């Protein structure tokens with residue numbers, strides 16, 4: 427188009443040049459054409475810039491409720507509408523922690539499960555623009571607490587899900603269902619979240635494994651070679667994302683979350699039915715009364731409450747890390763592996779590969795104990811020091827930390843170190859491959875984002891086509907070409923002018 431302008435202008439000037447002697451207005455017309463040329467070029471460049479300028483960003487939203495065993499959390503995600511399929515574009519906009527325990531704890535009053543969500547739902551209504559409400563998908567995924575309730579009592583489990591469903595259906599959002607997700611989904615979507623947020627999926631290699639420690643279950647997930655996944659189909663998840671194939675190893679250990687594993691340890695230590703339990707995993711001076719039923723009523727505990735036992739027992743700390751390790755060791759079974767490699771309890775696990783992100787309770791506990799950036803050996807020493815500190819001193823030192831957490835850190839820290847090393851086979855050399863994380867680029871690490879990305883088809887199987895030039899490159903090229911054409915126009919005008927003048931002199 428610009429080339430056409432220039433050729434046209436040159437033609438006009440040639441004609442004008444011939445008409446020169448007859449027309450006294452020739453100079454004004456030449457200037458007029460030159461100005462028109464400049465205006466045309468400016469208009470062209472302006473149009474190109476404006477046409478390609480990103481429109482004012484419109485955002486879309488998605489809401490996921492993480493109905494965990496210990497609590498429910500509501501995550502609101504936000505992304506630019508026109509960049510839906512780009513990796514790293516979806517961000518956590520808002521987070522709301524539901525007051526009270528997880529929904530599985532409402533099995534005796536199921537109506538309360540739905541009711542407990544109301545405040546966070548109200549927050550969500552305020553945090554998503556009203557005009558987007560009807561098109562904002564809303565999902566609820568329940569994890570290990572509800573898996574355990576389902577094992578215990580299917581009917582109560584259905585009533586609790588029905589109660590949350592009733593509340594979620596009455597929201598202005600596009601409710602997409604409440605369900606108990608499988609352990610494989612929990613592990614695999616945690617892996618998707620971590621790798622999506624760290625922008626690793628488009629690169630196709632060097633992904634990060636995901637370690638999630640909840641209250642009732644724990645997951646390990648990492649990419650491995652295709653031949654490693656052949657041994658155990660139930661531990662394999664495959665994804666094709668942005669044109670790359672991923673073969674994931676994943677396993678969820680039900681009952682090995684932080685709260686249930688403590689019950690395993692307590693049950694293991696109270697087999698004799700004594701009225702006092704001296705527990706090396708709790709600080710010296712710590713003492714509380716526990717009922718036997720609070721320990722033995724969990725479906726994770728397969729042994730019966732000891733016959734000789736009364737209603738309850740006194741749980742007393744002795745604070746000894748080495749003895750605590752032995753207590754923890756007894757809740758793992760390292761025999762009976764029928765595969766080439768196992769983690770524990772006869773579960774297949776291929777050799778560990780690559781870096782790992784450890785989140786949820788891994789982060790809470792290791793961060794509190796200051797064990798996130800040291801060697802394994804130093805962490806063992808720090809752990810021993812924490813366990814041997816008297817309870818009164820611990821309480822004085824951390825007056826603002828919830829007492830239940832404080833009391834359990836010796837046990838939880840010892841369990842985490844044992845699980846990662848003896849359970850999953852991390853060594854002193856590979857310890858530094860684990861990063862204890864809470865958030866990545868402002869969004870929480872966890873399964874919820876990966877779950878939503880999957881259900882909304884926001885991660886394409888094939889890499890989307892990208893324009894050959896980025897926007898800035900395209901505008902620069904256009905500007906440069908226009909300037910070049912403008913210069914050619916000026917030169918042509920000048921040379922024609924010179925020719926006309928010389929012809930006039932000859933005449």
Ligand SMILES: O=P(O)(O)OP(=O)(O)OP(=O)(O)OC[C@H]1O[C@@H](n2cnc3c(O)ncnc32)[C@H](O)[C@@H]1O
Nearest residue numbers: 494495496497569570640641642643683786787790
């Ligand atoms: O995945 P599931 O097993 O269903 O459980 P969850 O989703 O409820 O589990 P979380 O990751 O939210 O929490 C894991 C555990 O960490 C505990 N926890 C939360 N904040 C903590 C903190 O600051 N210090 C220590 N423990 C904490 C919490 O009570 C749980 O027992």
Ligand SMILES: [Ca+2]
Nearest residue numbers: 494569640786
């Ligand atoms: Ca969880």
